[in-house]
Amino acid sequence: MLQIGDQAPDFTLNTTSGEPFRLSDLRGQRNVVLYFYPKDDTPGCTAEACSFRDQYQDFQDLGAEVIGVSSDSEASHQKFTQKHRLPFPLLADAGGQVRKRYEVPRALLGLLPGRVTFVIDKQGLIQYVFNSMSRATDHVSTTKDVLKKLLADG
Incomplete structure (x- = not known):
């Protein structure tokens, strides 16, 4: 998996509206x-x-944009976004090409795509990586702490 200090691979994926x-x-x-x-729309992913x-406004206040990625279709993302009023983009990674570029491991004996969060700074460098299938909401609180530190460091 990519590590802290690595350059985040660039990519282009479609949003729920079909925009790149x-x-x-x-x-x-x-x-x-x-x-x-x-x-x-699975329990952990919904949570x-x-x-x-x-906490989206907190992320905005910390100078960050939140982006979600899964291999679900644009239509699935659109329903998920509307149902839960998500204010940030979800990207359709059909075939998992971006997931592979970020070296996100599979989970649960290789049966499910993994749950990994990356904090990428303004220069495109990875500043934090959190990998946990079972602690879905911890991805949010720990990334906010990292962003606070980045903001404090200037």
Whole structure:
């Protein structure tokens, strides 16, 4: 898996509206919380997404954009976004190409895509990696702490 200090691989994926999202478009502007999750509308993934939603303004105040990625389709992401009123983009990684570039491991004996969160600074460097299937909402609180430190360090 990619490590702290590595350059975050650039990518382009479609959002729920079918618009292309390019990670490099945020370089120099905002820190990014890029979280990979297994599947829309499952209990852990819903708890994680809603936790990011409920604290989204905190992330904005910390100068960061939250981006969710799974291999679900744009249509699935659209339903998930509408159902839970998610204010941040979900990206459709059909075939898992971006997941592979970020070296996100599979979980539960290789049966499920893993749950990993990366904090990427404005220069495109990975500043934090959190990998846990069972502690879905911990991804949110720990990334906020990292962003606070990045903001304090200037």
